[in-house]
Amino acid sequence: MGLKLYTGPxxxxxxxxxxxxHAAECVRGMPEVFNVSERPWVNPTHADTPELADKLRAVVARCPHHALKIVEHTS
Ligand code: SF4
Incomplete structure (x- = not known):
C-alpha cells in the first residue's frame, strides 16, 4: 500500500x-476530513480556513502511530 498523499488548499x-x-482519533476528531465511508477517506479540502487547518494539525498530532502526517505547503 505504501504512503499516500491527500492534498488540501x-x-x-x-x-x-x-x-x-485504528484508534479512530482521526475520524472522531475531524469527521469532515476523515470519513471511512467516502473515497478518498482523507479529504483535507474541508480544512479550508486557518482555524480548520489548525484543528487538522491538532487531530493529526493525536494519531498514535504517526500513520497520518501533516505536509505543510512550502509556498
Ligand atoms: S490513522 Fe491514526 S488516528 Fe486514524 S485510526 Fe489510524 S492510528 Fe488512529
Missing part, C-alpha cells in the same frame, strides 16, 4: 496505512 495529509492502529 492549506495543507496536505500523508497516510501510511501499515502504521494505523
Amino acid at each position: 492549506i495543507l496536505d495529509v500523508s497516510d501510511e496505512r501499515e502504521l494505523c492502529v
Whole structure:
C-alpha cells in the first residue's frame, strides 16, 4: 500500500496505512476530513480556513502511530 498523499488548499495529509492502529482519533476528531465511508477517506479540502487547518494539525498530532502526517505547503 505504501504512503499516500491527500492534498488540501492549506495543507496536505500523508497516510501510511501499515502504521494505523485504528484508534479512530482521526475520524472522531475531524469527521469532515476523515470519513471511512467516502473515497478518498482523507479529504483535507474541508480544512479550508486557518482555524480548520489548525484543528487538522491538532487531530493529526493525536494519531498514535504517526500513520497520518501533516505536509505543510512550502509556498
Ligand atoms: S488516528 Fe491514526 S492510528 Fe488512529 S485510526 Fe486514524 S490513522 Fe489510524
